[in-house]
Amino acid sequence: MCQAEPRRSTFVATALPFTAASPYRDTPGDTAPEMFYGRTEELAAVIDLNGPSFISGGRQLGKSALLRAAQRRFQESGPGRHAVLTSVFTVGGDGRPERLWGALWPLLVDIGVVDGVTLPEGADVAEAVYDATLRWLRVDTSRALLILLDEADAFLDADAVGARFIHVDWCRRLMLDSNRRAKVVFAGLHRTARFESLPNQPLSHLGRPLTVGPLRPQHAHDLLTKPLSTLGFTFDDVIALPARILAMANNLPALLQLFGEALVEHLTARPVPDGGPPQQISGEDVDDVFFDPDLRAAFREKYVLTLNLDHRYLVIAYTVAEAAHERGIDASLTLGELSEMARLHWPAGFSGVGADDFNGLVTECVDLGVLALDGGGYRLRTPYVLRLLGTEEEVLETLYTAPERLVRPSTSDGGSYRRAFKQIRSPLTERQLGRLFDARREALVIVGSPGSAK
């Protein structure tokens, strides 16, 4: 009762050590506000109406979590400030980027920016959204609109076809004609980054793009130690043990959530010692958790997801791993050496990839948190990355079998996605659905087997 503000955190810190609560969770795209750490500058940049419109990063680095946090922050920043967030993964895979506006429409209805519940028949939906938004903004000068489009790779690919950029140009006009009181942000993987670097795309001069990579060391440290200490767990070596865990997780928030979850489970499974909370976490506890095969498999899976984005990353990373196994973890390769060896391992994969393009791929590997640039040479970011990639035999096996196993990346994959209806996946792909609901008058025959009707 004598405690000064803030009382809530004091209460939580006093009560939680006596519970079995665990706040760590791998929840793709939706991190609870109290478990969202870091990204201070990135958040400020996303909600800055004059800030960047492109966010890119590898798999599971926290792009969606950042957008969700930006949506919350923007809406809290004043009355009349609205943010809509949606994944446009299925837009563009069928070569029809204009479906973006149809995807946005219901969200804009919800917040009152557009008022017909149904799409205007026969009208240009892009133009209707543009007009309605400018009208909505004019009513009250405190109003502002932030449109956050996650998983925009296929949309951007489709809009870039023939360098037409029709729909990205509508976004540009919306931003400029509203005096930047409306802002559109596209988030995606490496293809979003590559779109951003196209010189002739309409948003090329509006704001510096953002790259989402590993968390900064201090923020990664906070994500690990603060929730643990609130739960009544402190490290017996407060410097070395957190540093070891951060290195294992490569400062990636997804891996820290997985590690935190497994560590809390391990710690709460044993009886509370006589002295009660707070309890100490020892080096053995950390090893027990890290050497658990399930956790290692989960770590590895998250890591490989990023390398599988483009199999050329995989070959580049494994080429550096081969050198690390041969000459030690600090072994670094110059760009020239790396290029020569990678091409040797997978000639077809790198054919037609010029020196500049190769440099671009290696830079993307650095941005994705796989490689580090060290005095003019590239090496693996940490020894744990090498462990995740595999033993010397596994690394060599991956490289030797590369030509028969790996494929050059395709330009788009959204079109082959099958959306879910309740528990069942659609028998039709997005591309086929797009054709089916196309306004053009054409007769289509759909043929199926009894099996696909179940």
Ligand SMILES: Nc1ncnc2c1ncn2[C@@H]1O[C@H](COP(=O)(O)OP(=O)(O)OP(=O)(O)O)[C@@H](O)[C@H]1O
């Ligand atoms: N700043 C953060 N603080 C704490 N946890 C985070 C943070 N960013 C991401 N995470 C966690 O990392 C995991 C992956 O995040 P998220 O789904 O946002 O990644 P993504 O880049 O959108 O992945 P994908 O490429 O699969 O769409 C989630 O479990 C999320 O809770």
Ligand SMILES: [Mg+2]
């Ligand atoms: Mg995501």
